[in-house]
Amino acid sequence: MGDKAMFGVLVEVQLRPGIADPQGATIQRALPALGFDGISAVRAGKAFRFEIDALDEEEALLHARVVADRLLANPVIEDATVTVTPANGESGA
């Protein structure tokens, strides 16, 4: 039965729409000083990368989704998006 392969995972965590993001607002207020007046809707968040062994991309996504929802994000105030890609190198066979 199936060998496991390694997948790369990117989890992006953002405050949910409607939750005040004072950090994003502060960054946005600094932008005119850099010469940019046309930048709006700045939201600050976090990004996590890790590698995961799984039978296929579907299983990798399923497991990464649990990690994102149960640890990396607090669903009361944050949303997580998960992206899975086949890892380079040793996946082979």
Place this chain on the structure above:
Amino acid sequence: MAPRIGVVVFPGTNCEHDARVALESLGASAELVWHGSSDLSEFDAVVLPGGFAHGDYLRPGAIARFSPVIGAVEAFAAAGGPVVGICNGFQVLCEAGLLPGALQKNRGLRFLCQNVTLEVANDTSVLTRGVAVGTRLVIPINHFEGNYTCDAETLQRLQEEDRIVVRYAENPNGSVDSIAGVSNEAGNVVGLMPHPERATDVLLGSTDGITLLEAFIASAATKV
């Protein structure tokens, strides 16, 4: 017999001695309990004190909720035992799902360290039992992530079920409905951002924290 109160210590907790000394000065017997412990049944009440459990990495309380002691806190709370989480302890209880909502960064992104005036909003929780609603207490806050938030449905439930325990007289951090502390449905688990243990001696500038800690010790003494 003085009630026995367990004060939980995570790596990075730093208010455990303040809590222990304050509780003992009011006649309780308080003992520090390492977060690796998985049994709290010998205690009459449990305190999760302030600090930076597990460095507050990821989010305050996010890693602490996986400590073995959290399972014991859940069991203790489910059996009706009095539990209070102060500051970081409140954040841990929210992350662990023992209390609703979450604590996000203060409005204005400033760390706040100051005395605030609280208004008691509930007289039945383990921290406020017998304290008249409307009582004003001066107690310090000391936090960056104290801005209490929850969805509208949860807020309505907290209000209707009388689970808002203390409110800020003047909202310092953006908390919804000026909430400084809430309880679970049964009222035996309470979390609050202010530090009552730091307002227990005239030398500390206020003794108003005694009102809350005495109510908590009384709850511990009557634990069945």
